[in-house]
Amino acid sequence: MSSDIIIETINLSKHFGALVAVDDVSLKVRRNSLHAIIGPNGAGKTTFFNLLSGNLEPTGGKVIFKGSDLTGQPVHRMIHHGIGRSFQITNIFPNLTVFENIRLASQALEKYNFKFWMNASRLERCERRTWEVIEKVGLKERAQALARTLPHGDQRKLELGMILAPDPEVLLLDEPTAGMAAEQVPELLALIQEIQKTGNKTVILVEHNMNVVMSVSDIITVMHLGKVLAEGTPAEIAANKEVQTAYLGGLYELNV
């Protein structure tokens, strides 16, 4: 059973001075699942995410990935373990082309990073992979456009492409639909689902958009004030009285 768990946190906590952002969170994520983490603003979702991805160092507790302790690893090692992460605010290389953005992402795991005498465009494996990913996220026509000139929705796709390129086992997606036009959201969600199903990947998703979470995720964890409030399938969460009072508070409508 334990091999079924790909990523696990044990009593993970993070304090900012007197503020406890993440408080003793123990979470198990099953392999090949789409696991959503939701919670009201200030629930500590993004902090928790930063702990998972190594952007922040925890005050206490551990992150176990496939049985080995990842706590305190530098950020740039994470992708080498197979964990890729996207950001809530679009985080790309604005003055490089779409192609270059994704090529850089796929080059990261290669062995020839320090071959400064060779031309980057001669790296055929890397090149192939880049085109694959660009096609997958549907940016083929815009491959030579500068990333900053893309519309916001396409930038989110690019961001997704950048974490897909090195082919990680676990994708950490921080509000992938943030700021997107409503009609573009389903398209991106379908893409995420497709990637997860066909590529046998584990996706951990932070969202505040309830509809998104309810329709696509296998398991939902609700966080509130830095703690895990509830965990279960979308239906269970929707039925959970505690969640409804603490988090939903009538502000969000549930369309399950």
Added chain:
Amino acid sequence: MSTFFRKNLLPLATLIVIIIFFLAAAQGMNSQDFVITLLRGLSVGAVTFLVASGFSLIFGLLDVLNLAHGTLFMIGAYIGWTVFVRPDTFVDLLTPLALALSGFTLRDVYPLLSDRIRLSLSMKRILPWALILVSALLFILVLPRYPIAGWNLDNYAQSPVTYSYMADQGTRLPPPTVAFDQISPALAIGGLLLVSLLGSFGLSLFDQSARRSPQLTWRSYASFVILLFIGLITFIFNDALTNFLLGLNANWLFFIAVIVATLSGAGLGALMEMTLIRPLYSRPIYQLMLTIGLSAIGVQIVQAVWGRPEFIMPKPTLFNGSGASCPATNFSSWWQGNCSTILLLGGRVRVYNEILIPIIGVLVLIAVWILLQRTRLGMIIRAGVQDREMVEALGINVRRAFTIVFALGVGLATLGGALAAPSMGLSNAMGESLLLDALIALAIGGLTSYPGAALGSLLVGLIQQFMIQYGQIGISIPFTSLVLKPTPPIVPASTVLLMVIILLILPNGLLGKKE
């Protein structure tokens, strides 16, 4: 209280280490040397602070590294010198300056005017250039003929050095009378006014793109009228004003000189921000290049106008006496004799350099602190330093705060220049070294932190002066009989080393905010 200590553990520990080093090294010094060195350190620290605080305010709010700040400090010193030593030149300059600026206050009126003129397209293209050309030609024609009491740079007897030497002796050279002999006064004044009007109108014509509906208020006319009025008044009462300034007590004149230097610095700063810095907010690297270029231009202008030699600025008489009762033993005897030095714990302390300047430094520190903490502008500035976009999003006119902060920063620098002129002496290179000191001070204290600027400047001043002092008496290294005598190069090296060490421990300086 304990949380305060825990939060600031690293800065406090660093400070304590520095203090221990100080005390360990100071044991070989007698109290007389110690007091003098301490006061000298305070004095250098105060001048550094005046430059550093302005620099830090500008960098904090505008994100502009104003590398021309040292040059502006120098310009402040030269302006102060001119007003103090050659008030006649200063008065002569007022009229042309007011007239030249007056046209630009009418900028809201010009769009109305240009709407009235119906011109063909090609004429519209040519007109602004033609206007500017005519304006420039007129300027070249009129200004050299406008009588401004100056000095002949080639003639040693007439050079600035002579003036300041005479002023130092207590006599000002009578101003050589300059009169309108090449041009009639009315023509000169009218010409300058025309230059200003044509020039500003021409410049405004370039800006065809952004034509707003001009809101004409009485202000746009009033400022024009006021400037014109000032120009005319200073023209008519030129001699009277000159004689009044010459007859003034040198203390008051010095006060006026410092005020004029500060105000003109503020004006210069506002002008710089509005014309040159504002277009470049999105491109910080180019601001660097721009301010470097401006700095080079500034030095050249000073060289061209005031000449090359280093010259001195006399101290105001209040601090310049050397009568029988000098050096004074206490403050009341100083007051009676206006002594330049005073005996403190057995050491001769120069009143102006080592007592007045630190006091002014502290006063400015408090004044700006109050401005930052207690006023609405200060609140905008502090909030803007934290998060500029947020303040903009709240609909507050940050642009105006930018201009004001730039003016304030430059004004502080020129104030420092005018104040430091009697103690440092004037030279073309005085700005450069001070800018470096200020940068080091800011790096030590924290680049955008106002208290950090004060602390850093203090440390830089103290360390420099103590190192100089140790160069003379030697440091006895604790627990050994060795005596180390730092050679002169160690003086700048010591502050630089301190900066590097502190930045390695605390990348944001002692009091800088963490990211």
Added chain:
Amino acid sequence: MQKKSSSFFRNHRASFILLVAVVLLPFIVGLFEGASPAAVWANQGGISKFAEGLGIEIFILALYALSYDLIFGVTGLLSFGHAMFFAVGAYLTGIALKTFALPLSAVIGLVFLASIVQALLFGLVLPRVKGITFALVTLGMASVFHIIIMSSELGSYTGADVGLQGVIVPSFINPANERLRFYFVALVVLVLIYLLYQRFVNSPTGRVCVAIRENEGRAKMLGYNTFAFKLAALMLSSFTAASAGILHALYQPIVSPNVADLSFTVTALLIVLIGGVGTLSGALIGAAIYRLLDFGLRRYIGENASFITGAIYVAFVLFIPYGIVGTWRAKSFRIAEGWRRLLAAFKT
């Protein structure tokens, strides 16, 4: 292969023409003063020798600016201590040749080692400080170096504030007698290093450096140990600047301590900004413009030259904001925009 090489020549036609022109320059200048190419070849032409000298200075400056463009324009590290890289090369060469009489090959080896050491020294602080703080720390390090070479204790080696004089230059490259050879040696070094840089920027390593400039945090998240890449760029840059320093020490009769000054770093910054940040070829063009401008203004205007130079920088910033090469590539001159910027003050 044949096809490829022909297209290569076509793509770089302008560069080749420029290169040929620079190679022929001493002879053409010689023709103007009536010296035959043979006489120029024998280092007899007066004006052509002078032109060669100016050319050598430009090559040295270009090399130096190129190295600055690599760390500033490509990798995005703002350093205020770059002059130290250059000065270490120059001083080490001078001292090794003068005091220790080492052979030139040994000197080059020594400088190579020293350049790696100082890149590591800068690298030491890289993980701790970023942005403007890095600039200040490097400024501090360079100032300490400047103070060391200015100190009178080491005067017998460095010449203190007068500068290092009387470097014994190996006769086969002595700029006094064999200036044309020196000209070509400097040109070859410049061209080789320029090609290496072009290669570097388009290599996997160089692309990551560009990514670091654009968004370092993201580059880290992509799995790059950005520190190693920045260090690599620093090393290459340090070595290039030190080679420029070697040439400088061989060419100039006096190595002045000014080359370790902040203003010399600012020179590099200005050259790069004139030419276009991060374009590499901009550094070469910028260096030529900078040196010729400086020379021309000093010659024809005299002491007030730096006033005009300053004004030209300001004009550059306002009217040609992307530098010469950057503007050329964008094919848009922003003269009108520059005026509008200058006049923005009128709007509010």
